[in-house]
Amino acid sequence: GRLPAMTAGADWNLRFQESIYRIDGFFAKSRTTNGAGESLEGTAGKFNFAKDGGPHWRGSVSLDWTSKQYNINDMGYFRRPNDYGWIAQILYRDDEVTDFKRIWSLSSQYHLRRNFDGAELFDQFTFAGEILFPSYWEIKTQAVIDWGKYDDRETRGNGLYRKPRNQGVRVDLETDSRQAVVADVSLQYGSNELNMKAVTIGSDFEFKPVSNLTIEIGLRYSQRSRERAWVTNIAEYPIDVSLPLRTVSIFAERSTTQWDIESRGSFVFTRDLTLQWYFQLFFAQGKYENYLRMLNAEGFTPYQFSRPDFNELSFNSNVVLRWEYLPGSTLYLVWSQARRGERGNYQTTFADNFSDTFSLPVNNVLLLKVSYWLSM
Numbered sequence: 001g002r003l004p005a006m007t008a009g010a011d012w013n014l015r016f017q018e019s020i021y022r023i024d025g026f027f028a029k030s031r032t033t034n035g036a037g038e039s040l041e042g043t044a045g046k047f048n049f050a051k052d053g054g055p056h057w058r059g060s061v062s063l064d065w066t067s068k069q070y071n072i073n074d075m076g077y078f079r080r081p082n083d084y085g086w087i088a089q090i091l092y093r094d095d096e097v098t099d100f101k102r103i104w105s106l107s108s109q110y111h112l113r114r115n116f117d118g119a120e121l122f123d124q125f126t127f128a129g130e131i132l133f134p135s136y137w138e139i140k141t142q143a144v145i146d147w148g149k150y151d152d153r154e155t156r157g158n159g160l161y162r163k164p165r166n167q168g169v170r171v172d173l174e175t176d177s178r179q180a181v182v183a184d185v186s187l188q189y190g191s192n193e194l195n196m197k198a199v200t201i202g203s204d205f206e207f208k209p210v211s212n213l214t215i216e217i218g219l220r221y222s223q224r225s226r227e228r229a230w231v232t233n234i235a236e237y238p239i240d241v242s243l244p245l246r247t248v249s250i251f252a253e254r255s256t257t258q259w260d261i262e263s264r265g266s267f268v269f270t271r272d273l274t275l276q277w278y279f280q281l282f283f284a285q286g287k288y289e290n291y292l293r294m295l296n297a298e299g300f301t302p303y304q305f306s307r308p309d310f311n312e313l314s315f316n317s318n319v320v321l322r323w324e325y326l327p328g329s330t331l332y333l334v335w336s337q338a339r340r341g342e343r344g345n346y347q348t349t350f351a352d353n354f355s356d357t358f359s360l361p362v363n364n365v366l367l368l369k370v371s372y373w374l375s376m
Contacts, residue, residue: 005032005074009044020053025062032071042070042081059090068116080153083121085113097134104131115152119160123147136176143169150297154230155249162298164228166192182206196227212268220260229254231288231307250305252288259283259350272324279317283353286310287346309346313357315339328373336365 009028015021027045034040044067050060065084072078091107106129113122124146132138145167154161168190175183183205190198202220209215231250238246261281268274286309293303321333343356 006030007072007075018053020051022048022050022052024048024050028070028072030070030072032069032074040069040071042067044070044081056092056094057090058093059088061088062086082115082117082152083113084116085111085122087111099134102132102134102136105129113148117152119150119152121148121150121152123149136178138172138174140172140174141170143167155294156230156233158233158247158249158294160297161230161249161294164192164194164196166190166196168198180208182208192227194226194228196224198222198224198227213265215265216263218260218262220258222258222260223256225255226253226289227255228252228292231291231305249294250291250303251294251300252291252305252307254286254288255346256284256286257346258285259353274322275319276322277317277319280315281354281357282314283350283357284310284312285344285346285348285353310342311344311346311348311353312342313340313353313360315357315360326373330371332367332369334365334367334369336367338363 007028007030009026011024011026013022013024025045025047027043029041029043031039031041044065046062046064048060048062050062051058063084063086066081068082070078070081087109089107089109091105093103093105094101095103106127108128109126111122111124111126112120114120124144126142126144128140128142130138130140145165147165149162150160151163152160154163168188170186170188172184172186174185175181184203186200186202188198188200188202190196200220200222202218204216204218207215207217228251231252231254233247233249235245236248237243259282262279264276264278266274266276288307288309291303291305292300294300315338317335317337319335323331323333325331339357339360339362341360343360344352348356
């Protein structure tokens with residue numbers, strides 16, 4: 001009989017003119033079986049032409065697609081099928097060192113994407129620039145505007161949602177990466193035509209007090225206000241009760257705040273013995289206001305509904321001890337801890353969230369992996 005699932009593909013990467021130009025891409029095909037035993041086949045691919053070298057001008061043009069029934073999730077994770085699009089990018093770069101700068105560049109990108117039902121998902125233009133100063137401090141900027149018309153996932157399978165035009169800007173400042181202390185500070189602002197506002201402030205610090213110790217700490221705070229978002233789908237009888245139930249999508253203006261604190265690092269005891277760690281503390285709070293009943297992709301009417309505030313808390317950590325006890329033979333000792341749950345509401349303070357997180361139920365996992373290299 002047939003195999004229940006199979007996937008195959010090929011990729012290529014051709015370079016010429018001393019690697020200044022590149023043609024690359026892939027083609028893949030999948031076959032899976034649904035619950036009824038029917039065979040589903042899909043394809044995906046990408047074709048890309050790029051100019052990677054030269055004194056100043058660089059760029060690329062690519063076309064990609066994934067068909068509706070393309071499915072490789074038996075092997076891993078695939079974000080979404082059913083789309084196709086093309087991306088064009090052009091960049092100008094100047095590497096001549098002067099008293100004012102070491103490197104600067106400007107680039108722009110255009111991204112157009114649709115699904116195979118004809119809905120336009122992205123119609124996006126991005127402009128970016130960066131400059132590296134003689135001190136090795138660096139500034140990066142980016143501006144994005146998206147005229148894409150529809151979101152085919154927001155209603156969770158209940159049709160298209162006409163998304164608002166949105167735009168945003170971001171600025172990053174990074175200090176000299178050669179130093180013992182490196183800082184990266186970023187500010188991001190976004191809005192849309194429905195008066196949604198979004199602000200993200202981030203900072204990352206890297207400490208290298210000695211040659212065998214590296215510590216990284218990242219902190220991000222995000223706030224989004226009055227963002228029209230899906231709340232739930234409900235079953236509703238039409239006016240003519242003889243007709244079957246229909247599914248109606250409920251939206252609301254959602255306001256959220258998020259805190260994301262991360263730390264990672266490594267300590268090298270010897271060439272054969274190292275310790276690595278990763279910690280993440282994450283809070284997400286939200287509330288819904290001004291509920292709307294979706295009439296069609298673009299039409300809404302006020303609706304009486306209520307959804308409680310939410311306040312989700314989580315903590316995840318991994319600590320890995322690696323010991324190469326013989327050449328090619330390695331021992332890994334891993335300790336993983338996870339906490340997750342809901343406490344409080346949208347008004348709960350950061351301090352209360354911090355303490356509440358470490359009172360949540362905890363899952364601890366201890367793993368030992370040993371490998372031995374056989375010399376044949």
